[in-house]
Amino acid sequence: MSALAELGSLKKSGGNKAQGKVKRTFKDNRAAFVFLAPWIVGLVAITIGPMLISLYLSFTDYNLIQEPNWIGGENFTRMMQDDRFWNSLRVTLTYVIVGVPLQLGLALAVAMALDKGIKGLPFYRSVFYLPSLLGSSVAVAILWKQMFGTSGLVNQLLAMVGITGPGWISDPSTALGSIILLHVWTFGSPMIIFLAGLRQIPAMYYEAAAVDGAGRTTRFLKITLPLLSPIIFFNLVLQIIGAFQSFTQAFIVSGGTGGPSDSTMFFTLYLYQRGFGQFDMGYASAMAWVLLVIVGAFTAVNFYASKFWVFYDD
Amino acid sequence: MMTTLTRRSALALFAGTAAVGALAACGTNGGGAKNADGSVTLRVAWWGNDVRNKQTQQVIDAFQSAHPDIKIQAEPGVWSGYWDKLATQTAANDAPDVIQMDLAYIAEYGGRGALLDLSKQSQLNVSAFDQNTLAAGQYSGKLNGISTGQNALAVFANVKVFEAAGVPIPDDTKWTWDDYVTTAAAVAAGASKGGTVNYGSSYSFNDSTLNIWLRQRGEHLYTQDGQTGFTADGVSSFLALQKKLMDSKAAAPASVAQEDAAAAVEQTLAATNKTGLSLWWTNQLAPLTKATGSEIKLLRVPSQDGKAKDDGLFYKPSMYWSASSRSKHTAEAATFIDYLVNSTDAAKVITTERGFSSSPAIQDAIKPLLTADDKSALNFLNTIKPELGDPPAVPPPGTSTVSTVLARYTTDILFGRSTPEAAGAAFKGEVDGLIKNAKK
Numbered sequence: 001m002s003a004l005a006e007l008g009s010l011k012k013s014g015g016n017k018a019q020g021k022v023k024r025t026f027k028d029n030r031a032a033f034v035f036l037a038p039w040i041v042g043l044v045a046i047t048i049g050p051m052l053i054s055l056y057l058s059f060t061d062y063n064l065i066q067e068p069n070w071i072g073g074e075n076f077t078r079m080m081q082d083d084r085f086w087n088s089l090r091v092t093l094t095y096v097i098v099g100v101p102l103q104l105g106l107a108l109a110v111a112m113a114l115d116k117g118i119k120g121l122p123f124y125r126s127v128f129y130l131p132s133l134l135g136s137s138v139a140v141a142i143l144w145k146q147m148f149g150t151s152g153l154v155n156q157l158l159a160m161v162g163i164t165g166p167g168w169i170s171d172p173s174t175a176l177g178s179i180i181l182l183h184v185w186t187f188g189s190p191m192i193i194f195l196a197g198l199r200q201i202p203a204m205y206y207e208a209a210a211v212d213g214a215g216r217t218t219r220f221l222k223i224t225l226p227l228l229s230p231i232i233f234f235n236l237v238l239q240i241i242g243a244f245q246s247f248t249q250a251f252i253v254s255g256g257t258g259g260p261s262d263s264t265m266f267f268t269l270y271l272y273q274r275g276f277g278q279f280d281m282g283y284a285s286a287m288a289w290v291l292l293v294i295v296g297a298f299t300a301v302n303f304y305a306s307k308f309w310v311f312y313d314d
Numbered sequence: 315m316m317t318t319l320t321r322r323s324a325l326a327l328f329a330g331t332a333a334v335g336a337l338a339a340c341g342t343n344g345g346g347a348k349n350a351d352g353s354v355t356l357r358v359a360w361w362g363n364d365v366r367n368k369q370t371q372q373v374i375d376a377f378q379s380a381h382p383d384i385k386i387q388a389e390p391g392v393w394s395g396y397w398d399k400l401a402t403q404t405a406a407n408d409a410p411d412v413i414q415m416d417l418a419y420i421a422e423y424g425g426r427g428a429l430l431d432l433s434k435q436s437q438l439n440v441s442a443f444d445q446n447t448l449a450a451g452q453y454s455g456k457l458n459g460i461s462t463g464q465n466a467l468a469v470f471a472n473v474k475v476f477e478a479a480g481v482p483i484p485d486d487t488k489w490t491w492d493d494y495v496t497t498a499a500a501v502a503a504g505a506s507k508g509g510t511v512n513y514g515s516s517y518s519f520n521d522s523t524l525n526i527w528l529r530q531r532g533e534h535l536y537t538q539d540g541q542t543g544f545t546a547d548g549v550s551s552f553l554a555l556q557k558k559l560m561d562s563k564a565a566a567p568a569s570v571a572q573e574d575a576a577a578a579v580e581q582t583l584a585a586t587n588k589t590g591l592s593l594w595w596t597n598q599l600a601p602l603t604k605a606t607g608s609e610i611k612l613l614r615v616p617s618q619d620g621k622a623k624d625d626g627l628f629y630k631p632s633m634y635w636s637a638s639s640r641s642k643h644t645a646e647a648a649t650f651i652d653y654l655v656n657s658t659d660a661a662k663v664i665t666t667e668r669g670f671s672s673s674p675a676i677q678d679a680i681k682p683l684l685t686a687d688d689k690s691a692l693n694f695l696n697t698i699k700p701e702l703g704d705p706p707a708v709p710p711p712g713t714s715t716v717s718t719v720l721a722r723y724t725t726d727i728l729f730g731r732s733t734p735e736a737a738g739a740a741f742k743g744e745v746d747g748l749i750k751n752a753k754k
Contacts, residue, residue: 065426279401
């Protein structure tokens with residue numbers, strides 16, 4: 001963190017001197033651009049180029065095989081009347097709104113438990129981080145499918161205490177919940193970031209508060225949360241963006257169908273089905289841009305709201 | 315000193331994360347022209363299993379030694395990923411030269427000009443095939459593929475399960491769907507004992523089963539001119555049948571049904587002896603016999619009026635060989651397809667793995683090589699031959715996903731989230747929409 005801060009102050013002082021010396025600045029920056037070149041080439045060729053093409057395709061009837069024809073905003077008007085589109089949006093929003101807070105809450109709780117300086121911390125940290133490495137992988141989604149089957153491990157355990165479990169991932173009323181659970185379980189990466197943030201909070205604040213008679217709850221609310229708020233904000237923004245784009249888990253657990261009954265039909269999964277299953281790539285491109293706007297809107301609201309609750313120590 | 319995040323470093327953290335996400339890889343494509351030694355390389359793609367992959371490679375090897383100027387680059391795959399890959403390759407103008415095709419997709423590709431008109435290829439001789447076989451590969455006047463052989467949908471009766479249940483195997487020449495439900499319920503009740511669970515019948519709600527049901531009512535899934543040829547009522551009654559199977563305990567509860575539909579063949583309820591009756595294509599007899607360890611009797615699909623001639627059965631091309639219209643080596647592709655469908659040497663390796671060829675020369679050549687399962691399937695195909703109606707229309711572009719649409723509505727019904735009446739109308743609306751959307 002301190003290296004980043006120093007970089008910030010360097011830039012600040014550099015900015016004042018360089019006024020009116022554009023040529024000199026370019027010469028100074030030339031080396032930087034040379035080093036950045038591979039990334040810039042990649043950005044233009046692999047990210048921005050395809051994005052612009054997909055923007056064009058979203059106004060066409062492109063079907064992967066024949067040349068695209070311009071159809072104006074028809075893909076977008078079709079979307080408005082498409083029940084399955086709205087359903088996929090509803091499923092994804094549920095996943096984001098339920099999954100992300102649960103995951104962050106769990107990550108913070110575990111990080112605080114690990115921050116107590118218990119023995120074997122590196123071991124526990126690795127163990128709790130492990131699901132994040134595996135969580136978005138195909139193997140774990142397959143494992144999940146086995147565990148939550150009608151005669152899977154979870155129901156066998158429930159049977160021992162006399163409960164007949166439902167078909168967790170084969171029943172439309174519980175399938176999305178099972179996938180949210182898989183998402184919450186992969187709390188490792190926000191946890192590691194929380195842990196780093198907790199380590200940055202000076203112990204003297206807590207000591208001073210303790211002397212003044214503040215209990216654990218007060219210390220958490222008045223010291224930990226405010227000082228951790230930039231980290232919480234960072235995790236929140238990233239996890240929301242990630243959750244909107246999640247695909248693998250639903251794809252594998254539902255066998256690519258988004259079933260049962262479209263209950264796990266994520267926005268990205270529906271987009272994929274329209275594009276590659278139904279040859280409706282124009283529509284799929286239009287969906288991708290709608291998703292970009294939605295994610296952008298969520299992030300903008302997040303940044304705006306952060307003014308009221310995120311506390312920067314500068 | 316700085317202890318917690320500043321605004322500026324927080325922004326830097328976001329920027330760094332974005333940069334990591336932008337990392338990606340690129341690849342290159344091989345050219346399409348001749349190789350240095352004057353030979354031509356053909357890319358051949360198919361989906362299948364280990365047995366098919368091995369057999370096909372053997373045929374490829376034999377072809378290559380007979381045609382030293384043609385090299386074959388095999389691209390075997392599995393069904394689940396095959397179509398996504400083919401769609402992407404076709405979009406990238408990088409489709410394989412020779413493509414194994416399916417009924418559900420042949421017009422999807424052929425109707426959009428992605429497949430070569432095989433009737434115009436002099437290297438390919440189609441004289442061995444009858445009119446119906448060729449018609450199954452035609453769409454809008456083009457021959458988009460040659461059927462590798464045919465199958466029929468049959469009710470597989472697991473003899474071991476029937477014996478355990480003490481239920482006689484029904485007479486399939488005059489059984490109705492009501493008889494089917496009653497029989498399955500009796501099997502479920504009789505075979506579930508001593509901790510063994512039996513569900514009676516598996517569900518079958520793919521588009522072909524629906525088509526047979528519709529044909530029994532005088533309707534069709536699709537018309538010859540590429541529209542839907544059924545009423546909402548026709549579909550509703552089919553969905554009501556699925557619900558009746560579940561409600562009368564002649565088939566598994568909804569959750570189990572949902573898992574069964576997604577299971578690999580060897581793990582299905584039918585293959586693990588958990589149902590006595592199930593609907594399969596005749597070429598799946600061998601894997602089912604092997605998995606169940608039981609004798610399996612092939613029965614006609616029940617009819618609505620108890621008359622076998624009204625059971626709506628048809629021969630389905632089990633798959634096709636097609637060529638890409640953008641192939642740079644159309645003559646060689648046609649030569650290879652000709653070898654695959656006409657050579658008795660190739661047929662002796664493949665035998666019936668891709669269905670029963672309708673070419674008389676090939677039928678004679680493989681006769682001594684048929685296994686007991688093959689003979690039983692062939693016998694079934696021959697028995698129903700006089701009862702077959704007109705072959706069904708090739709599904710029009712836009713409809714390759716109709717099976718999953720039907721599965722979705724059936725799941726809604728089984729879980730009580732919709733009524734057969736509402737779902738039947740919604741299904742028709744959705745399929746009409748798919749066809750309309752695919753039109754340019």
